[in-house]
Amino acid sequence: MKRRVVLVDDHTLFLAGVRAELGDAVEIVGEAGSVAEAVPLIKEVDPDVVLLDVHLPDGSGDAVINAVADDRPGVRFLALSVSDAAEDVIAVIRAGARGYVTKTISGEDLAAAIERVASGDAVFSPRLAGFVLDAFRAGDRIGPDEALDELTPREREVLQLIARGYMYKEIAARLHLSVKTIESHVSSVLRKLQLSTRHELTRWATQHRLV
Amino acid sequence: MRFPAFARSADERVVAGVCAGIAEALAVDVTLVRLVFALLALAGGAGILLYLALWAHASSERRTLTALLVIGAGALLLHAVGLSTRSVAGIALVAVGFAVAWRSGGSFRRDAPLSYGGLALAAGGAVLLLQGGEPTGAVLAPGAIAGALLLVAGPWLWRLALERDAERAARIRSEERSEMAARVHDSVLQTLALIQRHAQEPRRVASLARRQERELRGWLYEEQPLDDDEASLFAALSTAAADVEELHGVRVELAHAGDGPVDAPARALVLAAREAMTNAAKFAGVEEIDVYLEATDDGISVFVRDRGAGFDRAAVPADRRGLAESIEQRLARAGGRATITSAPGQGTEVELTLARSSA
Numbered sequence: 001m002k003r004r005v006v007l008v009d010d011h012t013l014f015l016a017g018v019r020a021e022l023g024d025a026v027e028i029v030g031e032a033g034s035v036a037e038a039v040p041l042i043k044e045v046d047p048d049v050v051l052l053d054v055h056l057p058d059g060s061g062d063a064v065i066n067a068v069a070d071d072r073p074g075v076r077f078l079a080l081s082v083s084d085a086a087e088d089v090i091a092v093i094r095a096g097a098r099g100y101v102t103k104t105i106s107g108e109d110l111a112a113a114i115e116r117v118a119s120g121d122a123v124f125s126p127r128l129a130g131f132v133l134d135a136f137r138a139g140d141r142i143g144p145d146e147a148l149d150e151l152t153p154r155e156r157e158v159l160q161l162i163a164r165g166y167m168y169k170e171i172a173a174r175l176h177l178s179v180k181t182i183e184s185h186v187s188s189v190l191r192k193l194q195l196s197t198r199h200e201l202t203r204w205a206t207q208h209r210l211v
Numbered sequence: 212m213r214f215p216a217f218a219r220s221a222d223e224r225v226v227a228g229v230c231a232g233i234a235e236a237l238a239v240d241v242t243l244v245r246l247v248f249a250l251l252a253l254a255g256g257a258g259i260l261l262y263l264a265l266w267a268h269a270s271s272e273r274r275t276l277t278a279l280l281v282i283g284a285g286a287l288l289l290h291a292v293g294l295s296t297r298s299v300a301g302i303a304l305v306a307v308g309f310a311v312a313w314r315s316g317g318s319f320r321r322d323a324p325l326s327y328g329g330l331a332l333a334a335g336g337a338v339l340l341l342q343g344g345e346p347t348g349a350v351l352a353p354g355a356i357a358g359a360l361l362l363v364a365g366p367w368l369w370r371l372a373l374e375r376d377a378e379r380a381a382r383i384r385s386e387e388r389s390e391m392a393a394r395v396h397d398s399v400l401q402t403l404a405l406i407q408r409h410a411q412e413p414r415r416v417a418s419l420a421r422r423q424e425r426e427l428r429g430w431l432y433e434e435q436p437l438d439d440d441e442a443s444l445f446a447a448l449s450t451a452a453a454d455v456e457e458l459h460g461v462r463v464e465l466a467h468a469g470d471g472p473v474d475a476p477a478r479a480l481v482l483a484a485r486e487a488m489t490n491a492a493k494f495a496g497v498e499e500i501d502v503y504l505e506a507t508d509d510g511i512s513v514f515v516r517d518r519g520a521g522f523d524r525a526a527v528p529a530d531r532r533g534l535a536e537s538i539e540q541r542l543a544r545a546g547g548r549a550t551i552t553s554a555p556g557q558g559t560e561v562e563l564t565l566a567r568s569s570a
Contacts, residue, residue: 082428104462126501130466137469137507163466164514164560165501 002027003118006045008038008064009053009080014103018051021107026114035059039067046072048118051110052097054081054088062095069096078117080105086131090201094194099123121183122190129162132193135201148196151189158185229265251288260284282306297339304336398426414460421462422453444471444481444511448504451485455500459492462499469506479545480513480565483538487515487561490538495519495559510566518558524551538563 005026009015010033019028029045032038035058042050042064050068052061065077077097081088089100098117101110102125113123124132136151151159161171168186172179193201225231230248234241251258264280286303290296311328402423409415429449445467452463471477484502491500497519505512538561542549547565 082424104464126464126466126503130468130503130505133468133505160503160505163468163503163505165464165466165503165516165518 003049003114004029004045004047005114006030006032006038006042006047006050008032008042008050008056008061010034010057011053018107018110022111022114023107025107025111033057035063035067038064042068042075043071047075049114050075050077051080051114052077052092054079054092060088061092061097065092065095065097076117076120078113078123086135089128089131090135090193093128093190094201096194098190100128101125102127116183120187122186124159124162124186124189126163126165129159132189133159133163135198136192136196148192149198151192155185155189158182159189162186226262227266229262229269232269233265251284254288257284257288260287278310279307282310301336301339304339305333306336308333308336394430399423418457418460421456425449425453442473444473444477444506445504447473447478447481448484448502448513451481452488452502455485455488455492459489461492461497463488464499464501465504466502467504467506470504471506471511476545476547476565477511479541480511480547480563483541483549483563484513484515484561486538486541487563490561491515491517491519491559494522497558508567510564512565513563514560515563516558516560521553521555521557521559523555524553 002024003026005022005028007015007018007028007030009018009031012033015031022028026049029047030041032041033056035056038050038052038056050064052064054061056064061077061079061081068075077092079089079092079097079100080103081100082103093100098120099113099122101113101123105113105125116123133151133156136149136156157175158171161174166174168179168182171177172182175182225245230244231241234244237244248258248262251261260280261284264277264284267280268277282303285306286299289299289302308330311332402419405419406416409419429446445465448467449465452465455461456463473481488500488502491497495517497517499517501514501516503514503516505514538551539549542563542565545565547563550562550564551559552562553559
C-alpha cells in the first residue's frame with residue numbers, strides 16, 4: 001500500500017519538484033504552505049508521513065508537530081530543510097520529527113526515507129549524523145541521566161558511517177550486522193536526541209522554547 | 212496604579228450615594244468618608260463642589276464638567292486655607308491650562324499635537340502667581356514654575372527621544388540593507404548573470420547554483436565570510452568541495468562533526484582531500500561524493516567516499532596510482548596518514564587522518 005503523505009512547504013516551486021520526483025512512489029493527500037494551514041489539514045487527512053519544511057512563513061516546523069502530536073500520535077514527521085543551522089534541525093527533531101534530510105536529496109532517496117519513517121524508523125542525513133556526533137562528543141556530559149546523555153560505541157560507529165555517506169545496508173554489511181539492527185541503533189540515537197539533557201541539545205532547544 | 216472602580220451606591224444613599232460609593236470602592240467606613248466631605252464642605256464649600264464633581268463623574272462620565280468642578284473645589288479649598296484670591300486664581304488657571312493641554316493631546320504619543328491654548332492658560336496662571344508678591348504666592352511660585360516647565364517640556368522631550376530612537380533604528384536598518392545589497396550583488400547577482408549566460412549547459416548551471424548556495428549558506432548560517440577559506444577547517448573544505456563541484460559537475464555532500472583552525476598540516480589535509488574528491492569526480496563515474504570531516508581533541512579525519520566504479524590497487528593504470536600516491540605522500544609529509552579502500556564495483560573511500568599533537 002502506498003504511503004499517504006502531506007507536504008508542508010511554502011515554496012511552490014519546490015513542492016512541484018517534490019511532487020514530480022516522488023511520482024507514484026507515494027500518495028500525496030494534501031499540501032500546505034504555513035503552520036496555520038498545515039495543522040487542520042494534517043488533523044483532517046491523518047496521513048502516514050508529513051514532509052515538513054523547517055522554516056514556514058508563520059513559524060517553524062516544530063510548531064506544526066507540537067500542535068498535531070496529541071491529536072494524531074500516529075502521524076510521523078520527516079523534516080526537510082535547506083538550512084544547515086544545527087539549532088533548527090535539532091529543534092524539529094526534539095519536537096518529535098523522526099528524521100531530517102536536506103532538500104538536495106534525490107527523489108529516489110526521498111521515497112526511501114519516507115518509507116523508512118512511515119515504518120517507524122529514523123532517517124539521518126550525513127549532516128545530521130555529523131551534528132549528533134558533535135553534540136554527543138565524549139567528555140562534556142552534564143545531564144543526570146547517563147544512559148540518555150551518551151552514545152554507545154556502536155551507535156557512534158553507525159552514526160560515523162552515516163556521516164561518511166554509507167547507506168543502512170552498506171553499514172550492515174561493513175559491521176556484519178543486520179539492517180534491522182542498524183535501524184534500531186539509529187532509532188535509539190533518535191530517542192536520545194529527543195530526550196537527552198545534554199547541554200548542547202538543551203541550549204538549542206531553549207532557543208526555540210521547546211523546554 | 213489603577214483608580215479603584217467607583218459607582219454611586221443606591222442602597223446607602225443619603226443624597227446621591229457618592230459617599231457610600233467611595234466607601235465601598237476604598238473599603239472604608241462610610242461615616243468616615245462623610246466626615247471628610249463635611250469638613251471639606253466647611254472649607255469654603257469645597258466639599259460640596261467635590262461631591263458634585265464625583266456625582267457628575269459617576270452618573271454621566273462628563274469629563275469636562277467633572278474636571279471643572281474638581282478645579283473649583285480645589286480653588287475653594289485653597290482659598291479656605293488662606294491663599295489670596297489672586298494666588299488661587301493663578302493656580303486654578305495653571306490647573307485648567309494643563310488639563311486642557313493634556314486632554315487635547317500633550318500625551319506621550321508621537322503624533323499628538325501640542326495644545327497651545329492650554330499652555331497659554333497655564334502660562335497666564337503662572338504669571339498671575341509670580342506677580343502676586345505675597346508670601347504664599349512667593350512660596351508657591353517657584354514650585355509652580357518648575358512643575359509648569361516639567362509638564363510643558365516633558366512630553367516634548369519625550370517625543371524628541373522617541374524620534375531620535377526611531378531615526379537610529381531606521382539608520383541601522385538602512386545600513387544592514389545596504390550591506391545585504393552589497394553581498395547579494397557581489398555573489399548572487401553575479402551568479403544569476405552567469406547562469407543566464409550558460410543556460411545551455413545544464414551541468415555548469417547546476418554547479419554554479421550549488422556553489423552559490425554553499426556560499427550564501429555559509430554566510431547566513433555559519434557566519435563565515437564569503438570566500439574566506441582560511442576561517443576554519445570546515446570552511447576550507449567547503450571551498451575545496453565547491454571548486455571540485457564546479458570543475459567536474461559533481462555534487463559533494465559535506466558533513467562535519469567539530470571544526471578546527473587551518474594550520475600547515477591541516478592545509479595539507481585539505482589539499483589531499485581535494486585531490487581525493489577530484490579523483491572520485493574524474494574516475495568513479497558518479498554524480499555524488501560524500502565528504503565527512505571529524506575534528507576531535509585527538510585528531511582530524513576526513514573521509515571522501517564515492518559509490519562508483521572502484522578499482523583494484525594492484526591493477527590500476529600508472530597515472531591513477533600516481534594520484535593515489537600523491538595523496539598518501541602529501542599526508543605523510545604533514546605527519547598524517549592516508550588509507551585508500553577500494554574494490555572494483557564497490558566504490559572508493561579515502562580516509563585522511565592527522566593527529567592533533569602534530570600541529
